[in-house]
Amino acid sequence: MFRIGIVGTGAIGKEIARAIDSGIVPAKLEAIWDRDEEEAKSFAATLKSKPKVLPLKELVEESNFVVEAASQAAVKEVGIAALGAGRSVMIMSVGALADKELLERLRSLAKNCHCSIYVPSGAVCGLDGVKSASIARIDTVTITTRKPREGLRGAPFIVKNNIDIDKITEPTTIYTGPASVAIKEFPANVNVAASLSLVGIGFDRTIVNVVVDPTIKRNIHEIEVKGEFGELKTHVENVPSGFNPKTSYLAALSAIATLKQVCEPLKIGT
Ligand SMILES: NC(=O)c1ccc[n+]([C@@H]2O[C@H](COP(=O)([O-])OP(=O)(O)OC[C@H]3O[C@@H](n4cnc5c(N)ncnc54)[C@H](O)[C@@H]3O)[C@@H](O)[C@H]2O)c1
Structure with missing residues (x-):
């Protein structure tokens, strides 16, 4: 037991x-x-x-x-x-x-x-496919994370760059770069990028886009992978946890x- x-x-x-x-x-x-x-x-x-x-x-x-x-x-x-x-x-x-x-x-x-x-x-789907694909050659892995303002408020990247999140009125990409950097800049938000990096091609080659989207209520993660196996795309719209808006149910x-x-x-x- x-x-x-x-x-x-x-x-x-x-x-x-x-x-x-x-x-x-x-x-x-x-x-x-x-x-x-x-x-x-x-x-x-x-x-x-x-x-x-x-x-x-x-x-x-x-x-x-x-x-x-x-x-x-x-x-x-x-x-x-x-x-x-x-x-x-x-x-x-x-x-x-x-x-x-x-x-x-x-x-x-x-x-x-x-x-x-x-x-x-x-909070992502498709890690099973990436894990299988990683047995052969993977060329690119990208994850795009879209969250409403509340899901990103207070992230070090936002604070450091004085981004006034309340003034963002349409979907805006605020970060594009390697997962190794994204994880430090959005520590409470990009655990999914970390799992994806571990299972795929690592933290330096996995590219993360972070989008503030005031038009949505859900946390959306999209993964795109290209490699020897072909191509894979996943899209998941997550209901935020009732206890912590940064965390998906x-x-x-x-x-x-x-x-x-x-x-x-x-x-x-x-
Ligand atoms: N893997 C994923 O997909 C994924 C998704 C969402 C969140 N997370 C991560 O999982 C963790 C928990 O998420 P959550 O939404 O439950 O967070 P939360 O803030 O709701 O809860 C975290 C709890 O841990 C406690 N805590 C923090 N540091 C501690 C320590 N050193 N010793 C004992 N208690 C401590 C806090 O007091 C709090 O009660 C976070 O690090 C979060 O970033 C992972």
Whole structure:
């Protein structure tokens, strides 16, 4: 039986916790942790399974699978603590893995401790196809992310360049460039670009367009890939999470589906 510990009980962490609590994921919700401990305690009290609220070290000791759903900054601490203790992890703040040194450190910890690092597809569709295509030659990968103003407000790129997001009245591309840069400039927004880079041709060759679109209510991600296999295009219109407008609901569902796959014997999809 998987005994899951979740670090970060915001929009995604809560959805995952509820899915385990209600039996959608066949596992036990052992413990949760959030830097806002009081909020984590009151959330734990709403769940049937009444998970313990434990700081990272204790959470890792009590669980046998750890979910990071906190922040890019938390990935290092959570990944090292969990993998070092032989626990597999699922990482939601995928942008952190653009740090090659950290990625290699986590990879070798996982290898030495015989455990795994899971990265869900998140709010995009088509990673299965890109993963297959990457076995042969891929020439180009582009992801265009369109979000309403609220989904991009406060991003470092917007603040640094004094972009007055409220004055944008029509769809406007504010960034075009490599995923390696986009991940730092839009840390809460382009985890999807990170997953795509990891599965495809890397952070430097994956091109990201970020569009502020005041005419839409959904977060839209479009992927285009060309290579030896042919061409692939995907388009997904995401309903934002009711708890965090920067996060798409599908990202939480994708995390739940990944956990379900980890816990079940039948694994479908590339
Ligand atoms: N992979 C994807 O497709 C995808 C999609 C959306 C969001 N994300 C990422 O997943 C993460 C969670 O997203 P969310 O929408 O739930 O965010 P959120 O802001 O709603 O919740 C994050 C929670 O983590 C807590 N937290 C932050 N740092 C912590 C730490 N070091 N230790 C303990 N708790 C900590 C915060 O207090 C907060 O409650 C974010 O990093 C986000 O960028 C990934």
